[in-house]
Amino acid sequence: MEINTLPSGWKREEVVRKSGLSVGKTDVYYYSPDGKKVRSKPHLARCLGENFDMAAFDFRSGKIIHSALRKSKRAQGSAYDFARGLRNDGAMVIPIRQTASIFKQPVTVIRNRQESKTKTDLKHGPQEPPKQLFWEKRLQGLLASDDTQEQLQPLDLPKNVQGIGPELTTENILQSISAALHLNTVPIVGQFQSKSSIQKNPGVNIDTNQPHIQHMVVSSDDIRRQEQKVLEARKKLQDAMT
Amino acid sequence: MEINTLPSGWKREEVVRKSGLSVGKTDVYYYSPDGKKVRSKPHLARCLGENFDMAAFDFRSGKIIHSALRKSKRAQGSAYDFARGLRNDGAMVIPIRQTASIFKQPVTVIRNRQESKTKTDLKHGPQEPPKQLFWEKRLQGLLASDDTQEQLQPLDLPKNVQGIGPELTTENILQSISAALHLNTVPIVGQFQSKSSIQKNPGVNIDTNQPHIQHMVVSSDDIRRQEQKVLEARKKLQDAMT
DNA sequence: CGGAGTGCATGG
């Protein structure tokens, strides 16, 4: 059986060309946990094997780019695309299995030059369209099912995880957290603004890089309790298999 | 004053890598007349000094590659490049001063492997476009002039140097020989095919690596007579300077 | 012989 908990030691490096015809351009390299240098997306995919979907991963920036997902060719002769209202626009991509687990974690950026405050080139890197603020509501009522067609039971949330949007269900909140875990390269800590200020003016106050939960602190006790739960679950599994 | 008659003792060595990731690839080294090993084109250029144009010299093969000459940047806003019909396409590059004099002479190739008949990789080495068979005719009517704008007098050819193309002038033949001396790494001996078979089917029978002269044998007597002429000329120059 | 750094063919 494959263990999907991947080595967490990947690093990202950004090198500026210092001479030649291509001076000023940057090359991006990744280093695998065992120190191997990876110089292109196809090579990275090869290193990770078949179990990772790299379609939405942007090699250059090291981030997930929704717009990298290709729209299928429009039907010939169609005067108007009636599916536009429901199109897969990146704001409602279901996040599960979109990318390699290693990229859920922050990666180290190494630079070979000091920061220059005078150069700000907006043209570098693919541009991301604005996010729909409460996109999770679009998923309301959808449930995952396993391969026997039986719907999976919804999960509960710990008491210290509190939703912060307008009428978000537990289900919505889980989707939001799941997406953040898959898409972000920063730690998931929830919204810093108060619930009331966000509900008053979401467009200004929401942090779109965080799930829609109130700011959350994970204590050492929380971690210890979680570890205990995992150990118990493993023990039960082991017993069941013998 | 610089003497442009360069040391003739340069050697070229080709070494095949026997292990590692790059097994089978070759490294090329040159040895200067005083035995210094040269491992790269920049280093070679440094050794030869400023008086050599290495732009067309291919370090790996030891040959002149016309396509190595860069086209200058296309004029801004020009809808069409009217110079295309006259472009410097390699078939009519005037050969004088194109490269270092040492490369007019054959260089010794040392191999550390026996020839392999089973490997024929066409992709290795820069590819050369086909040559125009009688490109020298394009230069007809052009004459070099010195810095007082006075045209230089055409030269005569020895009796044993006979043209072999269709209506080539003495001038054309000299251009052809001059080019061959500058571009080739093999001895210049002229065409082996008979004049009649070349004029019947030039595309098949012409050797594009040789000038358009009938096969020519240089005897020891020829060499001795030429040396005598050079000595006389030097003597006259010496007398004139005192 | 390895590998960082650059060239450059390719295709979108």
Add this chain to the structure above:
DNA sequence: CCATGCACTCCG
């Protein structure tokens, strides 16, 4: 026209 991916050079 430029981003991408990999070949190649050159020097340790």
